[in-house]
Amino acid sequence: MRRTDRNKQENNRGILSRTLILLALAFPLHALAQTSADANKLLSVWAGTLPIILSAPHGGREPIPGAAARRGVGVAQFSTGRDSNTDELAEAVALKLGERLGVKPFLVIARFDRKFLDVNRPAAGAFETAAAKPFYDAYHRALAESSEQVRARWGGGLLLDLHGQGAEVETIYRGTDNGETVAALVQRHGKEALSGAKSIFGQLAAKGYHVLPDPSGSERERRYVGGYTARTYGSHRGTKIDAIQMEIGTNLRAKANLQRTAHDLAAAIEIFAREFLPIDKAAIADLPRP
Numbered sequence: 200m201r202r203t204d205r206n207k208q209e210n211n212r213g214i215l216s217r218t219l220i221l222l223a224l225a226f227p228l229h230a231l232a233q234t235s236a237d238a239n240k241l242l243s244v245w246a247g248t249l250p251i252i253l254s255a256p257h258g259g260r261e262p263i264p265g266a267a268a269r270r271g272v273g274v275a276q277f278s279t280g281r282d283s284n285t286d287e288l289a290e291a292v293a294l295k296l297g298e299r300l301g302v303k304p305f306l307v308i309a310r311f312d313r314k315f316l317d318v319n320r321p322a323a324g325a326f327e328t329a330a331a332k333p334f335y336d337a338y339h340r341a342l343a344e345s346s347e348q349v350r351a352r353w354g355g356g357l358l359l360d361l362h363g364q365g366a367e368v369e370t371i372y373r374g375t376d377n378g379e380t381v382a383a384l385v386q387r388h389g390k391e392a393l394s395g396a397k398s399i400f401g402q403l404a405a406k407g408y409h410v411l412p413d414p415s416g417s418e419r420e421r422r423y424v425g426g427y428t429a430r431t432y433g434s435h436r437g438t439k440i441d442a443i444q445m446e447i448g449t450n451l452r453a454k455a456n457l458q459r460t461a462h463d464l465a466a467a468i469e470i471f472a473r474e475f476l477p478i479d480k481a482a483i484a485d486l487p488r489p
């Protein structure tokens with residue numbers, strides 16, 4: 200290589216490295232704006248007109264751009280399994296509640312696949328690549344903002360976190376950390392509100408669903424006691440939001456049964472809401488009952 204070429208090359212290298220530094224300075228801001236907008240694209244969020252929030256963290260099917268599948272090294276109770284059709288179920292329940300009451304719940308549905316991000320966990324065990332963090336933050340921002348709106352307008356309300364389980368395919372499990380995450384509800388209305396005739400689980404049992412723990416007994420929650428979302432947003436933390444995790448059996452989420460399950464769940468929530476939630480009864484009382 201001739202000396203002048205080398206000089207030219209070194210000069211170019213200088214320009215290149217200065218350009219890279221400028222790019223590095225400019226990129227994070229741009230990237231942040233970009234990923235935050237992208238993160239919201241993989242969520243379905245409704246602002247509600249009823250003090251009920253429905254969430255579905257594990258039904259999504261979409262990849263997260265730039266994120267590799269999680270491996271779960273050192274993560275307790277690691278799982279990447281999809282809670283099939285819980286996203287459709289949450290949406291169907293929300294629509295049916297809207298039809299029944301004339302007002303609609305808040306809705307937060309993750310469309311990203313649990314393989315890449317599990318939002319029902321503390322951030323430390325939820326994702327393994329930085330590309331997934333904006334999606335984690337966006338999901339929890341939506342839940343936190345929904346909770347804030349419910350508190351501001353109604354003074355409190357209900358969060359139902361919808362999941363799927365395959366251990367007992369015809370069963371619906373209740374998870375409240377044995378009453379902790381619904382502390383405010385139970386304090387105000389007693390255990391009736393959690394397992395009585397007009398509770399969501401009491402209603403489902405009356406319709407013939409197998410519900411655990413049995414609403415008529417005093418058995419404790421054992422198998423699915425409620426995860427990060429219920430424990431983070433629940434009323435035991437003074438949030439005024441009573442959080443219940445529902446683990447719905449595979450058969451009840453099958454395509455052929457999905458609308459029936461959604462119908463019955465919406466009907467059960469309506470009975471509960473009319474009895475125990477600070478809804479504007481005057482606004483919905485005149486609606487014809489389906």
Ligand SMILES: [Zn+2]
Pocket residue numbers: 257282361362363
């Ligand atoms: Zn789940």
